[in-house]
Amino acid sequence: MSAHVVSNTGVMLGRSIRHVTRSMDTIITVTIMPIAFMLLFRYVFGGAIQTGTGNYTNYLMPGILLVAIASGISYTGFRLFNDMQSGIFERFHSMPIARSSVLWGHVLTSLVSNAISVVIIILVGLLMGFRTSAGILAWLAIAGILALFTLALTWVAMIAGLAASSTDGASAFSYPLIFLPFISSAFVPTDTMPGPVKAFAEHQPVTAIVNTLRALFEQQPAGNDIWTALAWCAGILIVAYAFAMRAYHRKIA
Amino acid sequence: MQTPPLAIQASGLHKSYGKLQVLKGVDFVVASGSIFALLGSNGAGKTTIVKILTTLLKPEGGKASVGGFDVVSQPARVRESISLTGQFAAVDEILTGRENLIMVAKLRQVNNPGQVADDLLERFGLADAAKRRVATYSGGMRRRLDIAMSLIGNPPIIFLDEPTTGLDPEARIEVWKEIQSLANSGTTVLLTTQYLEEAEKLADRIAILHQGTIIVSGTLAELRKLLPPARAEYVERQPTLEEIFLAIIGNKEGVRP
Numbered sequence: 001m002s003a004h005v006v007s008n009t010g011v012m013l014g015r016s017i018r019h020v021t022r023s024m025d026t027i028i029t030v031t032i033m034p035i036a037f038m039l040l041f042r043y044v045f046g047g048a049i050q051t052g053t054g055n056y057t058n059y060l061m062p063g064i065l066l067v068a069i070a071s072g073i074s075y076t077g078f079r080l081f082n083d084m085q086s087g088i089f090e091r092f093h094s095m096p097i098a099r100s101s102v103l104w105g106h107v108l109t110s111l112v113s114n115a116i117s118v119v120i121i122i123l124v125g126l127l128m129g130f131r132t133s134a135g136i137l138a139w140l141a142i143a144g145i146l147a148l149f150t151l152a153l154t155w156v157a158m159i160a161g162l163a164a165s166s167t168d169g170a171s172a173f174s175y176p177l178i179f180l181p182f183i184s185s186a187f188v189p190t191d192t193m194p195g196p197v198k199a200f201a202e203h204q205p206v207t208a209i210v211n212t213l214r215a216l217f218e219q220q221p222a223g224n225d226i227w228t229a230l231a232w233c234a235g236i237l238i239v240a241y242a243f244a245m246r247a248y249h250r251k252i253a
Numbered sequence: 254m255q256t257p258p259l260a261i262q263a264s265g266l267h268k269s270y271g272k273l274q275v276l277k278g279v280d281f282v283v284a285s286g287s288i289f290a291l292l293g294s295n296g297a298g299k300t301t302i303v304k305i306l307t308t309l310l311k312p313e314g315g316k317a318s319v320g321g322f323d324v325v326s327q328p329a330r331v332r333e334s335i336s337l338t339g340q341f342a343a344v345d346e347i348l349t350g351r352e353n354l355i356m357v358a359k360l361r362q363v364n365n366p367g368q369v370a371d372d373l374l375e376r377f378g379l380a381d382a383a384k385r386r387v388a389t390y391s392g393g394m395r396r397r398l399d400i401a402m403s404l405i406g407n408p409p410i411i412f413l414d415e416p417t418t419g420l421d422p423e424a425r426i427e428v429w430k431e432i433q434s435l436a437n438s439g440t441t442v443l444l445t446t447q448y449l450e451e452a453e454k455l456a457d458r459i460a461i462l463h464q465g466t467i468i469v470s471g472t473l474a475e476l477r478k479l480l481p482p483a484r485a486e487y488v489e490r491q492p493t494l495e496e497i498f499l500a501i502i503g504n505k506e507g508v509r510p
Contacts, residue, residue, distance in 0.1 A: 004362075011359045019347050022386075087343035091402070094307040094337040096329065097360050252309065 005098040012105025013112075019079060020113045026075045030117045033178075034068040035124050041187055042128055049188055057129045062213035063186025064125070066206055067178055068117045069150050073157040074174035076110040080161030081170035084251070093252065103158060103248065110154040111147060118146060132217040142216050145226075148233040149209060153177065155240035162247040186210045205232035260285040260410050260441035261306060265315030268301050275301045277465035278315065283443055283458070285409075288436045290456035291445040297462045299445035300340055303414045306443070307337045320410055336403035340414040342395040343402075346388040350379050350398050353387060354405065361406040373401040377431075393424030400431055411435060413444040417451060422495050423502070429455060 020026060038060065041049075046056045053059050083089045083102075092102045122130070134142065157174070164170035181187070183197065184206035190198050201207055208228035215222040261283035268276040275298045283289040293299050304310040306319050308328040317324045320334030337343075345353050351370050358366035374380045377397040382390060387398065396416065403411055413432065417425040432455055436442055446452055452459045453473060460470035469476060492500075 007362070008360055011356060015345065015348065015356055018352070022347050086346075087339045087341045088345055090304075090307075090309055090339050091337060091343035092360075093309055094332060094335065095357075095360060096333040 005101060008097045008101035009104045009108070012101050013108045016079065016105050016109035017112060020075075020109060020116075027113065027116055027120070030068060030072040030075065030113075031120045031124075033071060034064045034117075034121055037067060038064045038121070038125065038128065045187075051189055055129065055131060057125060058131060058217060059214070060187055061122070061125050061130050061217065062210040063181040063184070063206070064121060065118055065146060065213070066149065066181050066186065066209060068121050069114050069146065069153060070174055070177035070180070072114040072117050073110060073150070073153045073177075074171040075113070076106055076154055077157035077160040077164070077170040077173065078167065079109070080106050080158060081164050081167060084162065103244075106158065106161075107151070107154050110157065111150055114150045115147075133219045134217050135219070138216045138219060141226075142213055145209065145212060145216075145229060145233070148230070148237070152233045152237035152240060155237055155244050158244040159240060159247050162244060162251055180204060181206045181210070184210060205229070205236065208232060258285050259283065260287075261289070261317075261319050261443060263302070263306070263315070263317040266302065266305060266312050266317060267314030268298075268305065268310065268312055275465055276305075276312070279462070279465070279467055281460050281467055281470055283441060285441050286436065286439045287457040288432065288442045288444065288455050290452035290459045291443065291462055292447070292449065292452045292459055293445070293462035294447055298465055299462055300414055302462070303337070303339075303412050303443070303445060306331075307335055307412055308332055309337075334408060335410045335412060336406075336408040337412045338399050338403045338414065338416060340418070342392075342399040344387050344390075344395055344398050347386060349384050349386055350374060350390070350394075351383040353398060354402060357402045357405045363406050369405060373404065377401045378427075391424075393420050393427065396420060396424065396428060397431075400428065404435075407440075409439075410441045410443070413442060415445055415447065417446070417448065422498060425451075426499075 038057075041060050042057055046060075049056065051059045080103075083106075089102065093099060153174075156177070160170050160173040184190070184201050184204060186206060190201045190207065193201055208225050209232065211225040212222045212229040214220075215225065259282050261281075263282070264280045266276050266279040267274075279298070279302060281289075291299050291302060301310065305312045306317055306324060308324055308331050311325060319331045322330040322334065324331050345356070348356065351374060354370035354373055355366045358369045363369055371380075371383075374383045377400070379394060379398060379401070382394060387395060390398065400413070400416065403413075416432070417428050420428065429451070432442055432444065436457075444451075444455070456473070458470065458472055459476060460467045462468075469479065
């Protein structure tokens with residue numbers, strides 16, 4: 001049975017990856033906005049922002065990566081929604097295959113396509129002066145945290161894909177997620193924010209994740225931030241997975 | 254004479270969506286190797302019955318078995334015995350026709366998926382379009398691909414939910430021939446349709462679903478007996494528009510390209 005799951009999921013992943021590679025516009029639209037933000041913050045606002053660190057491109061890179069992932073997962077919701085609409089979801093569900101492979105194919109595709117976006121953005125960042133002293137272990141930790149963040153948001157996207165009643169609904173849920181890094185330590189230090197905003201910024205997941213990534217890129221100790229970041233990602237993942245499963249079972253009841 | 258074994262048995266099926274009662278006790282049986290047509294207008298509950306029998310929906314009451322397996326307690330065994338061609342062609346538009354077939358063949362763990370795909374493309378007249386994305390296919394081509402996908406792995410029971418809705422006359426005849434040849438090779442076919450002519454042409458037995466129950470069922474000959482006896486009348490029979498259409502485009506038998 002488990003060999004079944006792996007083989008079925010492999011086929012589903014292959015199918016869905018083709019969807020990504022045959023509509024490269026989805027990768028381009030996902031990367032273009034974060035790159036635009038990066039240009040904007042680096043060359044327009046950057047000169048006036050006092051972060052107390054030398055290289056502002058280094059400072060904003062983690063936040064930009066999270067913006068990219070938050071916008072990338074909207075396509076995951078969109079692709080799943082299309083499957084539900086087109087009847088191919090029902091075809092798969094009436095076949096002698098592991099049903100879980102239908103959803104996992106989308107989840108794995110989301111991880112792959114977001115990884116592509118992240119690599120593209122880091123490459124563009126290098127051109128703009130992004131530099132890191134991170135060694136292999138730090139890079140592995142960065143990749144792991146980004147993957148966990150992607151996985152957590154992907155399951156949020158799965159809820160939207162399963163429960164939405166329109167294409168817009170299946171992808172628009174990501175807008176607030178894209179906005180979240182702006183009210184965090186991603187682009188400016190939280191010190192200068194007024195009380196309530198500062199309180200929000202310092203206690204939402206993006207700040208902990210951004211601070212962790214920044215520390216890892218700079219080879220600095222991440223301190224407690226890394227545990228807060230991991231707890232947020234794991235928490236979002238568990239809650240989103242539970243709700244997605246509920247939406248899924250309601251769909252196939 | 255021995256009665257053939259039953260491929261599908263449904264008794265007392267109930268299902269409602271919220272307050273709307275769609276099925277109010279549906280009973281019928283389908284003999285192995287036969288074509289059974291479920292006839293009814295839009296919204297009569299045909300698709301709901303198909304979804305229950307293909308394990309996509311659970312009935313609220315009643316029992317159903319497909320291929321000898323209970324749809325509620327043994328859904329995995331049912332899925333091994335069936336194939337579903339849904340109401341809307343369930344094909345992947347971004348993949349090519351060949352890739353769609355290979356995908357299903359791999360999911361069903363059939364040996365030599367590439368060969369299986371090529372054979373089906375040939376049989377369904379899609380060989381020329383094999384490497385094109387399905388998004389460029391016509392409605393008839395999509396439906397043929399859809400049916401071809403359902404044949405992979407040779408399931409003994411096939412469900413076709415309104416297989417010819419939205420097709421032009423030529424494509425419809427094409428699909429009819431395929432359904433006929435499936436039944437000739439021993440496959441059990443349950444099809445739903447709103448076209449009386451389709452049921453008349455294809456089905457061994459016909460059941461008429463109306464307001465959530467089956468009001469009559471039987472062979473065409475049996476159903477005819479329910480009507481007043483035929484009278485002989487002289488009527489000049491004009492060719493139907495369909496006959497004219499097919500004669501003009503020179504494709505009377507729906508010959509495959």
